Amino acid sequence: MSAAVKDHEHDHEHHDHKPSGIKRWLYTTNHKDIGTMYLVFALIMFFIGGAMAMVIRAELFQPGMQFVEPNFFNQMTTVHGLIMVFGAVMPAFTGLANWMIPMMIGAPDMALPRMNNWSFWILPFAFLILLISLFMPGGGPAFGWTFYAPLSTTYSGDSTALFVFSVHIMGISSIMGAINVIVTIFNLRAPGMTWMKMPLFVWTWLITAFLLIMVMPVLAGAVTMVLTDKYFGTSFFDAAGGGDPVLFQHIFWFFGHPEVYIMILPAFGIVSSIVPTFARKPLFGYASMVYATSSIAILSFLVWAHHMFTTGMPVAGALFFMYCTMLIAVPTGVKVFNWVATMWRGAMTFEVPMMFALAFIVLFTIGGFSGLMLAITPADFQYHDTYFVVAHFHYVLVTGAVFSIIAAAYYWLPKWTGFMYDEKLGQWHFWCSLISVNLLFFPMHFVGLAGMPRRIPDYALQFADFNAFISIGGFLFGASQLLFVWLVVKCARGGEKATAQVWEGAEGLEWEVPSPAPYHTFETPPHVK
Amino acid sequence: MTKTRSLRWSLPTLLLAATANATDMPLNMTKGVTEISRQVYDLHMTIFLICCVIGAVVFGIMFWSIVRHRKARGVQPAQFHESTKVEILWTAIPVLILIIMAIPATKTLIAMEDTTQADVTVVITGSQWKWHYKYLEHDVEYYSLLATPKEQIVNKLAKGENYLLEVDRPLVIPTGKKVRFLMTSDDVIHSWWVPAFAVKKDANPGFINEAWTRVDEPGIYRGQCAELCGKDHGYMPVVVIAKSPADFDTWVNGEAERIAKAKAEEQELLAMNMGMDELMDVGERTYTAYCAACHQPNGEGLPGIFPALKGSSMALTDIPGHINIVLNGKTGTAMQAYAKQLSLKEIAAVITYERNAWGNNTGELVQAADVYAVMQGKGE
Numbered sequence: 001m002s003a004a005v006k007d008h009e010h011d012h013e014h015h016d017h018k019p020s021g022i023k024r025w026l027y028t029t030n031h032k033d034i035g036t037m038y039l040v041f042a043l044i045m046f047f048i049g050g051a052m053a054m055v056i057r058a059e060l061f062q063p064g065m066q067f068v069e070p071n072f073f074n075q076m077t078t079v080h081g082l083i084m085v086f087g088a089v090m091p092a093f094t095g096l097a098n099w100m101i102p103m104m105i106g107a108p109d110m111a112l113p114r115m116n117n118w119s120f121w122i123l124p125f126a127f128l129i130l131l132i133s134l135f136m137p138g139g140g141p142a143f144g145w146t147f148y149a150p151l152s153t154t155y156s157g158d159s160t161a162l163f164v165f166s167v168h169i170m171g172i173s174s175i176m177g178a179i180n181v182i183v184t185i186f187n188l189r190a191p192g193m194t195w196m197k198m199p200l201f202v203w204t205w206l207i208t209a210f211l212l213i214m215v216m217p218v219l220a221g222a223v224t225m226v227l228t229d230k231y232f233g234t235s236f237f238d239a240a241g242g243g244d245p246v247l248f249q250h251i252f253w254f255f256g257h258p259e260v261y262i263m264i265l266p267a268f269g270i271v272s273s274i275v276p277t278f279a280r281k282p283l284f285g286y287a288s289m290v291y292a293t294s295s296i297a298i299l300s301f302l303v304w305a306h307h308m309f310t311t312g313m314p315v316a317g318a319l320f321f322m323y324c325t326m327l328i329a330v331p332t333g334v335k336v337f338n339w340v341a342t343m344w345r346g347a348m349t350f351e352v353p354m355m356f357a358l359a360f361i362v363l364f365t366i367g368g369f370s371g372l373m374l375a376i377t378p379a380d381f382q383y384h385d386t387y388f389v390v391a392h393f394h395y396v397l398v399t400g401a402v403f404s405i406i407a408a409a410y411y412w413l414p415k416w417t418g419f420m421y422d423e424k425l426g427q428w429h430f431w432c433s434l435i436s437v438n439l440l441f442f443p444m445h446f447v448g449l450a451g452m453p454r455r456i457p458d459y460a461l462q463f464a465d466f467n468a469f470i471s472i473g474g475f476l477f478g479a480s481q482l483l484f485v486w487l488v489v490k491c492a493r494g495g496e497k498a499t500a501q502v503w504e505g506a507e508g509l510e511w512e513v514p515s516p517a518p519y520h521t522f523e524t525p526p527h528v529k
Numbered sequence: 530m531t532k533t534r535s536l537r538w539s540l541p542t543l544l545l546a547a548t549a550n551a552t553d554m555p556l557n558m559t560k561g562v563t564e565i566s567r568q569v570y571d572l573h574m575t576i577f578l579i580c581c582v583i584g585a586v587v588f589g590i591m592f593w594s595i596v597r598h599r600k601a602r603g604v605q606p607a608q609f610h611e612s613t614k615v616e617i618l619w620t621a622i623p624v625l626i627l628i629i630m631a632i633p634a635t636k637t638l639i640a641m642e643d644t645t646q647a648d649v650t651v652v653i654t655g656s657q658w659k660w661h662y663k664y665l666e667h668d669v670e671y672y673s674l675l676a677t678p679k680e681q682i683v684n685k686l687a688k689g690e691n692y693l694l695e696v697d698r699p700l701v702i703p704t705g706k707k708v709r710f711l712m713t714s715d716d717v718i719h720s721w722w723v724p725a726f727a728v729k730k731d732a733n734p735g736f737i738n739e740a741w742t743r744v745d746e747p748g749i750y751r752g753q754c755a756e757l758c759g760k761d762h763g764y765m766p767v768v769v770i771a772k773s774p775a776d777f778d779t780w781v782n783g784e785a786e787r788i789a790k791a792k793a794e795e796q797e798l799l800a801m802n803m804g805m806d807e808l809m810d811v812g813e814r815t816y817t818a819y820c821a822a823c824h825q826p827n828g829e830g831l832p833g834i835f836p837a838l839k840g841s842s843m844a845l846t847d848i849p850g851h852i853n854i855v856l857n858g859k860t861g862t863a864m865q866a867y868a869k870q871l872s873l874k875e876i877a878a879v880i881t882y883e884r885n886a887w888g889n890n891t892g893e894l895v896q897a898a899d900v901y902a903v904m905q906g907k908g909e
Binding site: 063064065066070071074136137138139142143144148150151154155157158159238239240244245246279280281282283284285286287288310311312315318319322323326327329330333334336337340341342343344345346347348349350358361362365366369372373376377378379381382384385386446447449450451453454455456457458459460461462463465466 | 558573584607691692753758833
């Protein structure tokens with residue numbers, strides 16, 4: 001990368017034309033401001049969704065009904081899922097994309113800054129609508145985040161209309177965010193920043209953005225069909241009118257499976273940035289990482305029915321989806337092997353971002369193993385809809401996606417704030433999170449294998465001890481995240497000054513601008529050699 | 530990094546400590562009691578062990594690297610960043626492992642889906658929140674409901690041994706015979722699951738799914754509904770009793786006789802009038818078992834989802850309408866048709882109860898004959 005970059009940066013801080021106060025945030029078209037808003041929003045949603053998880057774990061602490069009614073319990077599992085997927089993980093990744101992609105490719109901003117503002121500012125309304133629906137007579141959506149028909153159509157309450165509207169808004173926001181990422185990466189790369197020189201975070205986000213624009217409209221179609229089935233007399237999912245309830249699941253999972261990769265591909269990019277930095281060694285197999293990510297993205301469109309093995313499908317269909325699903329293990333394995341090979345014979349240090357990235361590699365791989373087990377159709381008949389599945393997707397989503405987001409936050413916080421975070425506090429946060437998250441999710445494997453179905457508010461006595469244990473893990477994990485908030489606030493307020501490069505082994509354009517990154521960066525594009 | 534390692538060892542220890550106190554919770558998938566369930570268990574263990582070996586190798590190398598290749602030891606980082614040979618190798622080896630794994634999985638799957646040449650066929654119909662079993666070769670059909678009393682669920686009574694896994698009338702099947710299940714649903718999607726048989730199949734409204742089992746040993750096998758099906762999804766257990774073929778024949782013939790007798794008695798009932806006390810007594814029991822889940826024990830329903838009966842105009846005025854909705858349900862809502870679920874006497878009693886409980890003091894009695902009249906289309 002060019003040393004000439006720095007020459008352009010000196011003069012810009014003093015001519016930031018930004019309004020002050022609330023107007024700065026309402027009207028902003030600056031990718032850094034919007035990125036910050038996305039990240040703060042995701043953090044708030046993480047705690048709201050987390051509070052719902054606490055309600056779930058409190059009720060499941062003991063057999064019998066103690067705190068909530070079954071109907072409210074179902075609302076909690078439903079809205080917890082929706083908020084964590086659409087409100088926490090996805091906006092967090094979009095926030096990281098906003099902050100980092102322009103700085104990584106040497107662009108002055110996102111390509112479509114006004115749309116960027118809009119795609120953020122409709123999000124709070126989407127979630128406001130979803131949360132308000134909980135206070136309707138009969139409560140909010142209670143049909144699971146997967147909203148299978150006809151439970152979500154004929155048999156749902158009127159909050160369904162609000163749910164549909166809110167998902168539409170989330171979808172519009174995601175699609176606009178994705179278009180912005182694609183246009184930015186295609187058009188605003190600095191001279192010399194060829195495709196195969198792009199940082200992997202940029203690559204993985206580019207592929208994610210394509211997945212988003214391909215599947216979010218499918219989700220919009222699914223919720224619209226639910227809406228018309230419920231209110232306008234159509235029968236897409238009603239056999240009595242010539243429809244098919246299983247059709248809903250095909251449409252939903254045609255969205256849902258790529259959606260899973262939408263939530264993990266950017267995580268791969270983050271880990272691929274952090275590991276080389278702290279191993280002080282270039283990423284092993286850059287090209288194969290790009291190809292592996294693309295293969296995963298393509299395969300993600302061919303495996304949707306592995307969520308539906310018990311719905312009754314022809315043997316040939318089940319076999320096709322089983323084989324394709326098993327195949328995904330190959331590119332995913334390549335990624336894990338590449339990270340380990342990057343560490344091999346490096347000179348590693350273990351600051352908090354690296355700790356979270358290492359935990360990601362191990363725990364995401366455990367989630368990958370249970371995913372491989374779930375792919376084996378005959379065994380899936382036993383695992384399906386039990387806590388084994390709950391354990392699986394929390395390993396890939398919490399210790400996978402969420403850990404990568406936390407790792408990214410630690411990695412780039414000094415660049416964002418200009419101050420080093422409190423390393424000791426960060427290590428405390430890491431160890432508390434690591435231990436509690438495993439107390440929380442690991443025993444779920446056993447509970448599921450022993451036969452406890454998911455989404456039940458009450459359970460047979462044999463599951464009692466494990467559930468109590470899991471709940472304690474859950475409360476500890478929830479409490480541990482408060483350390484993170486404290487740390488972020490502390491870091492934003494001050495601390496040891498960060499250098500431009502921040503980390504000894506860090507390489508890339510974002511580390512060549514000062515810390516904190518000035519309001520405008522790369523107004524004149526750098527030259528990448 | 531020794532911290533990381535000691536943590537990884539302490540986790541299983543912690544889990545084992547928790548296990549020691551657990552009330553008999555198995556830590557692994559059941560081997561079950563059928564040829565298929567044992568094959569499934571073997572597949573599960575094979576893939577699990579493969580994952581363990583791969584995990585041990587990958588994590589082993591990773592932790593070795595974490596211990597050895599750290600800056601604190603003064604190492605200089607190497608700069609290599611690709612090796613076509615290695616990359617081809619670690620793409621090809623997993624492919625081979627997967628192919629080896631796919632072969633037995635395919636065989637088992639094909640065996641599981643072969644529902645031909647069944648000896649006994651049972652139609653299983655799910656509805657919110659109970660199972661209905663109908664033996665195609667015999668005149669036997671009945672509903673199977675959760676038998677755990679509400680008092681145990683709300684912690685007013687001590688929980689029994691089979692809390693939430695007990696039903697009033699279990700499914701009975703013969704051992705050593707191929708039993709085919711035809712699954713469907715009357716409302717939302719349910720999923721019938723008995724882990725010991727490795728049978729889990731969705732019951733989809735408007736469609737029929739097939740599954741089968743051949744149980745080796747007589748016994749009682751318990752499972753649950755596995756697909757979220759609304760409010761009381763957690764209260765929809767499956768209990769299956771496997772009996773020797775001789776015992777099964779005795780049972781099924783006795784059942785057919787009992788059902789035929791009950792039908793005959795029902796006709797006699799038409800001429801009889803029951804008193805208020807008897808109707809209210811039977812009605813309350815029926816209401817608690819069949820209606821209270823939605824309309825609630827106090828008749829107030831759940832606003833926005835399930836309508837109140839207390840003070841509702843139908844329960845206060847319209848008798849034929851009231852009988853009609855209980856008999857036939859209301860399409861497009863969760864209200865089920867009870868004509869085939871309850872006897873005429875029970876329907877008469879529950880309607881009487883609904884018209885006289887919670888301050889709905891209409892003083893009106895509904896008799897089995899009134900219900901029968903509506904059923905025959907004469908009561909409109």
